[in-house]
Amino acid sequence: MTTEFYRWTENSWHSPDIDWRKAETLVAGIDVGSVSSQAVILADDKIYAYCNTRTGSNSPDSAKKALSIALEGTGIKPEDIQFVVGTGYGRVNIPMAKKAITEIACHARGANYMGGPTVRTILDMGGQDLKGIHCDEKGKVTQFLMNDKCAAGTGRGMEVMAELLQVPIVDVGKMSLDVKEEPEPVSSTCVIFAKSEAIGLLRSGWTKNMVLAAYCAAMAHRVVGLLERIGVEKEFVITGGIAKNIGVVSRLEKELGIKAMPLQPDPQIAGGLGAALFARDLLLKSRKGN
Amino acid sequence: MFSWLLKRLAVTLGYIANYGYTDGSGDWYIIVDTDKCDGCGKCVEACPYGVLEIITDDYDERVVAVRKQHSKNIKYVCAPCKPISGPRDLKCQKACPSGAITHSW
Amino acid sequence: MITAGIDMGAKTVKVVIVKDNKVSGRSIVPTGFEPLESAEKAMDEAAKSAGISRTEIQRVFATGAGRKTIPFAANNVTEVTADAKGAVFLLPSVRTVVDIGAEEARGISVDASGRVLDFAKNDKCAAGAGAFVESMSRALEVTVPQMIELSHKSTKEAPINATCAVFAESEVVSLIHSKVEKADIAHAVHDAIASRVSSMVRRIPIEKDVALIGGVANNSAIVEAMKKHLGVEIKVPENPEYVSALGAALLAAA
Secondary structure, rough: OOOOOOOEEEEEEEOOOOOOOHOOOOEEEEEEOEEEEEEEEEEEEEEEEEEEEOOOOOHHHHHOOOHHHHHHOOOHHHHHOOOOEEEEEOOOHHOOOOOOOOOHHHHHHHHHHOOOOOOEEEEEEEEOOOEEEEOOOOOEEEEEEEEEEOOOOOHHHHHHHHHOOOOOOOOHHHHHOOOOOOOOOOOOOOOOHHHHHHHHHHHHOOHHHHHHHHHHHHHHHHHHHHHHHHHHOOOEEEOOHHHHHHHHHHHHHHOOOOOOOOOOHHHHHHHHHHHHHHHHHHHHHHHHHH | HHHHHHHHOOOOOEEEEEEEOOOOOOOEEEEOOOOOOOOHHHHHHHHHOOOOOEOOOOOOEEEEEEEHHHHOOOOOOOOHHOOOOOOOOOOOHHEEEEEEEEEEO | EEEEEEHHHHEEEEEEEEEOOEEEEEEEOOOOOOHHHHHHHHHHHHHHHHHHOOHHEEEEEOOOHHHHHHHOOOOOOOHHHHHHHHHHHHOOOOEEEEEEEEOOOEEEEEEOOOOEEEEOOOOHHHHHHHHHHHHHHOOOOHHHHHHHHHHOOOOOOOOOOOHHHHHHHHHHHHHHHHHHHHHHHHHHHHHHHHHHEEEHHOOOOOEEEEOOOHHHOOEEEEHHHHHHOOOOOOEEEHHHHHHHHHHHHHHHHH
C-alpha cells in the first residue's frame, strides 16, 4: 500500500515569545490514547509547547516520543520538567509521570482552559471511544459517560471508511459536504455493516461524496444519541480528532440544534492540557507543603 | 471528616458517572451518583458477580465504580439479576442506603 | 404436499424444499447486491435439486433479515420461530438452539414441538456474529478455513479484549507485530466470539440438548470454543446453515 489513507496530520508547536527559563513552574501533561498521543508543556499557566502524534505499539515509547517531539527546538531537557501527569488509555504505563489521572477529568480541565468558564458540555470523539462530559465553571466533572465498546462515531470507525473509499481522512469532512443534496444516512451504525452497505451504495451508482455524507450522518446520529443520554447544555465544545471533521461536526450540530464553540489552539490536546494543569496544581501544592 | 462536612454543606461536590456502553443493540449503563455515594461498599458485597468495586476517584473521593473488565459486557454480566422473562432483583440497588445506584435498563 | 422455505440472510439466501415431511431439495446462493434476483436463482436451483418445477411448490414461507421482501412468499416467519422448528425437526432432543449467522446470533429456548419459549439475540453488532470471524481472517491475512486449521494448532492463550470487530482487528495487527503466533491468535479469535455469543445465550435458560446452527456452525473451532464456554455438549446437525429455511418450509406445510 503506497498511500496510507488513515494518516491524519501529526503536528507540534512551541511559543516563539515565552521564555520558559523565567517560568516559576514548568510542567507537562502526556495523554497516551489508543490511536494518538499528545504532550502539552505549560510554563506557568501558559501553553508553551504541544505535540500530536500517532500512538505506537507500546505506551512508554509513545509517551517518550510525544514528549521529545514537543520539546524539540525548545532547549528544554526532559529533566527540566518539574512535574508530569499522565492520562489516557495508556496512563498507567507512562514512566516519567508522577501521577495518573483519568482522561475524563483531564478533558474537562483542558476544555475549560481552552473554552473558558462558560463551557458546560464536552463531547470527546477519540480514536477508539466517545465521551460525553458535563463540567462546572472550574472544569470539574459533574457528569460523564464513556463508550469504548463500539467503533461507531470513533476515529477508528472513520479510518475504516477512509480506507474503503481510498480517501485521505483529512478530506473526509469536506468531501461529505460537497453533495447536491443530503442523502439518507446509512442504516447501520455498526461500522462493519455500514461498510458493506457502502459497498452496495457505490455499486448502485452513489459517488464517494454521497457515501461519505451518508456515513458521516450515521456517525453523527450515534454521537447525538450518546449525548442525549446526559443532555447538552451550552456552551458545547468538541475535543478529539473528529472535532476536525466538519462532515460529522456540522451534522451533529444540526441534529442537536446547538453550535459547538471552537477551541484554540487545538481540540486534540484537551486531555494532555488538562493533565498539565493538574500537574501544575500538584506541583504548587507540594511546594506549599514544603 | 472535613469532606463529610463539605458534602452536607455544598450543593454539588460529586458527579454522575455512567458506566457501560452503547452498541447496535442499545444503551446499557449503570449510573452512579457520587453525591449520594459515600463508599460504604454494601453494593459491592451484595453483587453476586463482582461487577462493582470501590475506587478513589480523581477528586480523592471513595466511591463505587464498575470494574473495567465488566463495563463493556454489562448487558450480559447484569443479566442474571434481570432475566428477559422473570422478576427483576437488582441486589446492588437494594443494598444501597442512599439510592446512589440506578440502571438505565 | 410440497412446500419451500426461503431464508433471506444478510450474506446468503438458502432455500429448502420439503415434500411430505422430508427434505427433497435445497440450494444456497450469495445474497449479493440484488437480493431478489438471488432469491429467484435460489428457488430455481432448489427446485432443480428436488427434480421438480417451481410450479409444483404449493406454498413458500420466507424468513431471515429480508423475509418481508419476497413477493412470492405466502407468509413470513421470524428467524427465531423458523430456527426452533427446523432444529427440533432434525434433532428432537434439542431444547436450546444457538444460531450464529453472518450478522446476528440468537439463543432460543424451545419445547418438544419446536415452539419458542424464550429467546435472546445479539443484533446490529458484528462482534457477536460471523462478520467478526471474516473480519479477523482478513486481519490475519488468511482465509476462514485456513484460520480454523490454524486455530486447532494453537498451543498458547492470546488475549483479545476488544468487544468490537473493528477494534479487534487493530488488536490482531498489534499481536502480529508482537510476534504472537498466528495459530494462537486464530484460537483467541474463535474464543472471543464464542465468549460473546455464550454471554448472550446465558440470558435464557439453557437446557439439554443444545444445538448449534447457522453458517458459523460449520466452523469446528467455534463449536469447540462454544462447548468450552457453555460447559455442555453441543450437537451440530448436518447442513446447519439450512435449518432456518427448513423450519420455514415445515411451517408452510402446517
